[in-house]
Each structure stands twice: as structure tokens, then as C-alpha cells.
Amino acid sequence: MSAAMLSVRGLDAWYGKSQVLRGVDLDVAPGEIVALLGRNGAGRSTTLKAIMGAVQRSGQVHFAGRDISAALPHDIARAGIGYVAEDRAIFPDLTTYQNLILGEKRGPGGSFTLDDAYALFPRLRERAGAPAGALSGGEQQMLTICRTLMGNPSLVMIDEPTEGLAPMMVQAVRDLLERVAARGTTILLVEQKLAIALAISRRVYVMGRGRVVFEGTPADLAADGATRREWLEV
């Protein structure tokens, strides 16, 4: 895995005194869509936050040839990792437009502009002047993804983008992810809906109790009934 864009080795993370991650190893190669699967509390979201430097952590994280193990979140973002939070973290009092331009920065991932965001999701243009807090859940999800893309990351980490969305919006999010990937942007995805995760990703990691318990292709996972029963199925 010398070609890895993101390489994580022995990543531990804590919330206060309780350890949530225990020695997580994972790699993401350029252009891949990689899914992180597992039940609630398995440590998937925390893995993303730990890579962003948003929780107390230790271990090795390398990105694009740079050691970001001890970097601050804004430096990690500037290095080219975009993050879409599970709780979306839109700025409710600011307008849709203002939310988008807050994400605007130069990055290694190309030149994604406001017009690109509006082209990907025309509804954002229609609601440009509205407070983001007044958007529907699906629109807010589109907004957060586009806001992160405005920073031109070469790797986007997305946490549960389809959670709580109506089926039509789930499909729209899935289309969006595939279009983002088609632009050459690498994606590390945390997703509860197995069907979507397996359909769009090239490789999957399954997590349980703060560790990686399975690594392989979606086909490998489909063939591994024991792993699915123990770590995924409810």
C-alpha cells in the first residue's frame, strides 16, 4: 500500500477517559471509494473525526505524503481532506450561499466553484438567500456536501449522508456521491445502508468495538457470512 493517499496506522482515540478506537489501520488509494461499515458505536464516526484531528488521538496518520498525526483540524483541511459531519453542522443563521462560500478555498482536488455546486444541485441556487436552518433535511445534506467540495479536497470523508432522508433524497445523495467520485475525488464513506455502501464502494472495512475486523471488496464481504452476522446484521 505504498500508493496510499491516506494511510492510518495504530490509531487510538478517546472521548475523555474512555478509549473509543484501538489501533485502527486503514488505507485509501487515490480515486477509490472506500466504505467504513459497522454497527452504531463501532467507532466509524470517531475514525473520521480522529483523522481530522477533532478528537483526542494518537497513532500515525499520513496524507498525500505528509505526516498529519499531530496537525490541527484547519491544517488537515488545508492539506486536502474534506469532512462532512454526521450532524451536518450547517450554520443555521447564515444563508445557503454564505454556508457555501465558507467552505471555499484552494485545494488539491481541482476547482469546484459555486456554479458547480448549483449545477450539481439546482435547489441550492433557488434557496441561496434562505437561512440554511430553513432547508429540508435532504437539502441540508446536499448543502454540507457541496460546502465541503467548495474546499477542493482530494479526499472527502462523509459520515452517514443518507441517515434520516426520504428514499428519493437517498437516491439523490447516492447520485451525488457517484458524480463526485467521477470527478476523481477520493471518498471515505461511513454508511449505515449496506446496499448503497456495497454498490458504490471498491473496498470496505468493517469495524467493531473500536477495531477493524474485516477488510476486503464488497464481493468478499458478501461471501463472508460469519463477518456479516457477527459485526453487521442486527
Add this chain to the structure above:
Amino acid sequence: MDQLLLILLNGLVYGLLLFMLSSGLTLIVGMMGVLNFAHASFYMLGAYVAFSISTLMNFWVALIVAPLVVGALGALVEQYGLRAVHKHGHLAELLFTFGLAMIIGEVIQLIWGRWPVAYRVPESLDFPLFSIGGTAYPAYRMFMMGVSLFMFVVLYATLARTRLGLVVRAALTHPDMVAMLGHNVPRVFTMVFAGGCALAGLAGVIAGNAYQTDPGMALALGAIVFAVVVMGGLGSISGALIASLIIGLVQTVSIGLDMKLSTALGRIGLHVDGITALSDVWDISINRAAPVVPFLLLVIILAINPRGLAGSRSS
């Protein structure tokens, strides 16, 4: 009627002064989650530094330089003090600002002494501007109002029209997310803290000579500024403005009312003399109860809405 107009004018000047302190404090509390006990100490420091500068040079130099000195000190405090304490949690930050307030208070007494200093209104502004019903109104009060309004416009334009303002407003709700979009949030914290301190310092510069510059001025105003910030809602500039004006007006009006509570209530049709169990309360004259009024208002507003007038977060 003329009397009322005078009181309203004074209340407006006082309210806008409160806003210069509360606007900075509400941003600091809202963004950084730091209940900065030392905020009013920077106000006091502004007054003392202005006193020294205007003695050495003149008031107009002090008006520019003193807020810059206080702001720079604020930046140092944030960068080398608060930031180091931050990882130990909110209680540690609280204790830090509390200790800082005491240190500033003691250092001021060491340098300038325990008694009020002779910080005076500049001669060029020391004249009656107009008179209302035979009472002369000092030009300096109007100058204070002008400076406060100017700062309000500057602050508003910065927050509403600049990218930095956008980042600050976003960081009021999700500072972590703002950082993960690539903004240097620690640096923005330093700027907001320094800016808030500079505003407090400026308030000290223009108020220290109009009222009094003494080592007790931070304590006297600090509690009221806290009441304003909580009443307006943590992190809300518009809430702070409304609360500042309400408290400024109500307090000035109540200081100006030299009548018993029962008489005042009688004027608005409430006759309470019959409730003899509370006769001691009815006999209090309103101007004596004035210091309590801001806190009474605070309690009432928090009872109605725990988030304050315009707060979006309750934590």
C-alpha cells in the same frame, strides 16, 4: 416631560456604553464558551491607560492608543493564557479569568493607587451643547453617544459584510466545523478576544472621565454587563444591543425616580397600600432600588425564556 427627555438621553448613552462591553463579551462567550470574568477589568484598564496617556499627551491620542494597548494585552492573554488553560476545561478557564480580574485590579492599585484618579473630560468637549428645560446637556455625553454609535456601525459592518465576520458568525454555532473547513479558528479566537478587549478598553476611555475612574469601576459594571449578555442571549449581538438599551434606560430611569414604589404603582393604577404585609417593600424609593433593577429584569426574562432575548444556544 423635559426631565424625562434628559433621563432618556442619559439612559441611551449609558445603554450604548453597556453595549460596547457586552458586544465583545457575548462574542467571546458565544464563540469560545469562555465566561470571561476579566472583561470589565479591560474596561477599567482602558480608563486608567487613557488617564496616563492624556496626562502625558492629550485625550485624542489616548482615544486611539489606549484601546489598542488594551486590545494587544487581550491578544497576549488569549494566546499565552487562555489557550494553554483551554485543554483543562471550562472550570479552569473560569478560574483563570477570575484570577486575571483580581490581578488586573491589584496591578492598577499598585500603579495608580486606591483612590479615584483625576481623569477629566477634555476641555475642548467640556461645554454645554444644548439645554432642555433649563438643564444644560454636556457636549461630552453626545460625543460618547457618537463614538458608541460609530463602533456599533463598524462592528455591524465587520460581522455582516466581511469574510472574517462570516467566519465569526459561523463559529458561534459550530466552531469545530469551521476549523474543518480550513479556517484557522484559534487565530480567529485570538482576534475576537483582542477585539472584544479593545472595545471594552474604548468604553473605559470614553466613560472613565464622564463617570469616575477608580479601582472599583470594573466590579460595578462587570455584574451588569454579565446580566446584559445573559439577558440578550449568549452569542447574540442583536440581543446584546436590545438588552443593553433596556437595562441602560431602565436603570437610568429608576435612578431618576425619587418616589416610593407604592406611589409609582399608584400612578399606573395599582393601589397596593392595602397589602400591609409588604409595606416595607412599598416604602422603598425607586432610586434606592435601582442597582437591583438589571438583575430583577434578568430573572424575569430568563424565567420566560432561558435562552435570553435572542440566544440560539442554551449551553
